[in-house]
Amino acid sequence: MQAQAESPRAIYALIHTGPAMAAADYAPLETASALARRCQGSAHALLVGAAPQAAIDRARELGLDTVWVVSAGAAPEPLQSQQLADIFAASLAREGPVGHAPDSLFLVAAGPAGEELAGRLAARLKAVPLGKCKHFEFDAAGRMSVQRAAFGGRLDMTLACRRGPFVAAVRKLDDAAQGQPQDSHATAVCHISPAVPLRPAYPASATARAEQQASLDGAKLVVAGGRGMGGADGFAALYELAARLEGAVGASLPAIDAGWAPVARQVGQSGKYVAPEIYLAIGISGTPQHMAGIAPHTRIIAVNKDPDAGIFQAAQIGVVADWQEFLPALISAWDGAPH
Numbered sequence: 001m002q003a004q005a006e007s008p009r010a011i012y013a014l015i016h017t018g019p020a021m022a023a024a025d026y027a028p029l030e031t032a033s034a035l036a037r038r039c040q041g042s043a044h045a046l047l048v049g050a051a052p053q054a055a056i057d058r059a060r061e062l063g064l065d066t067v068w069v070v071s072a073g074a075a076p077e078p079l080q081s082q083q084l085a086d087i088f089a090a091s092l093a094r095e096g097p098v099g100h101a102p103d104s105l106f107l108v109a110a111g112p113a114g115e116e117l118a119g120r121l122a123a124r125l126k127a128v129p130l131g132k133c134k135h136f137e138f139d140a141a142g143r144m145s146v147q148r149a150a151f152g153g154r155l156d157m158t159l160a161c162r163r164g165p166f167v168a169a170v171r172k173l174d175d176a177a178q179g180q181p182q183d184s185h186a187t188a189v190c191h192i193s194p195a196v197p198l199r200p201a202y203p204a205s206a207t208a209r210a211e212q213q214a215s216l217d218g219a220k221l222v223v224a225g226g227r228g229m230g231g232a233d234g235f236a237a238l239y240e241l242a243a244r245l246e247g248a249v250g251a252s253l254p255a256i257d258a259g260w261a262p263v264a265r266q267v268g269q270s271g272k273y274v275a276p277e278i279y280l281a282i283g284i285s286g287t288p289q290h291m292a293g294i295a296p297h298t299r300i301i302a303v304n305k306d307p308d309a310g311i312f313q314a315a316q317i318g319v320v321a322d323w324q325e326f327l328p329a330l331i332s333a334w335d336g337a338p339h
């Protein structure tokens with residue numbers, strides 16, 4: 001296989017600027033900027049959706065080379081992943097060096113929708129799908145390797161990426177230098193409207209969530225429970241505590257499977273990725289599949305009756321206790337304290 005990068009690597013952040021954006025949706029921009037600096041390549045963004053301005057501003061702050069904005073008329077919301085993949089692929093074929101740059105790297109935001117989009121895009125671009133990547137390295141010759149989890153998070157593997165192009169799903173990189181604004185760089189913003197015949201959307205309907213509790217998305221504090229909560233009563237106590245602390249309730253997969261909390265509250269590899277300041281984990285053993293859903297910078301407080309529970313290794317504060325004693329005591333101490 002060919003190993004040598006012949007021209008500066010082009011890195012593309014592909015973003016669906018839909019009606020409801022979360023901070024994590026901009027991760028491809030930050031990653032593209034950081035990686036381009038590391039490999040002395042170029043960073044570009046392609047935005048599709050009705051609300052591109054925040055992404056344009058962020059791309060300018062990060063000093064991306066080019067931002068292509070697909071005009072809103074070309075992409076009426078709601079867009080499904082197969083339609084997004086068509087629009088991205090057509091726009092790249094028109095504006096980008098697809099097919100001419102075997103080492104190009106296309107980045108989408110990690111998450112269920114992003115990972116589906118990544119697979120569809122890889123098929124359309126005849127690119128190598130790298131999956132959800134945590135870490136990127138470039139050697140002196142410009143060759144890239146990526147690190148990603150495998151076997152349900154049980155091990156990390158490093159992929160030597162020889163001949164692309166490549167598509168990767170990314171979260172915010174755990175790299176201190178990423179996301180730093182660049183001052184001396186003018187970003188070219190181009191508006192384009194590639195005529196793409198949109199394939200019909202799959203029939204889909206949205207049901208409003210009955211839950212009125214604080215959402216996990218963007219929560220600064222998460223109070224999460226696992227199998228050790230023993231039942232819905234245990235989760236009722238978690239909701240009580242979360243309401244007092246203005247936090248959101250999260251849950252491990254077994255707690256979701258048991259019906260103690262709705263599926264939207266699952267944290268972990270096959271659930272949500274959360275990045276609160278504090279994660280209070282109660283009755284959770286701390287398996288890699290659960291921990292994969294918690295950002296590296298989050299501080300963990302673990303409550304578990306087993307002093308050998310694995311979660312204590314990841315926790316900044318560990319409390320060996322039965323939650324049935326600990327939680328009521330904590331709630332009553334909170335209620336008795338001046339606020």
Ligand SMILES: Cc1cc2nc3c(=O)[nH]c(=O)nc-3n(C[C@H](O)[C@H](O)[C@H](O)COP(=O)(O)OP(=O)(O)OC[C@H]3O[C@@H](n4cnc5c(N)ncnc54)[C@H](O)[C@@H]3O)c2cc1C
Pocket residue numbers: 152225226227228229251252253254255266267268269270271272282283284285286287289290293303304305306309321322323324
């Ligand atoms: C492909 C794949 C994807 C997965 N995705 C996810 C995912 O997204 N999220 C996820 O969470 N899991 C996921 N899992 C499941 C994962 O492997 C574990 O089974 C799960 O994380 C364990 O959940 P838990 O910690 O709640 O339960 P357990 O491992 O059973 O731990 C329960 C803990 O509660 C403690 N405890 C019991 N009673 C009390 C008490 N009274 N007071 C205090 N502590 C008590 C116990 O000591 C124990 O440590 C996935 C698995 C696979 C194979």
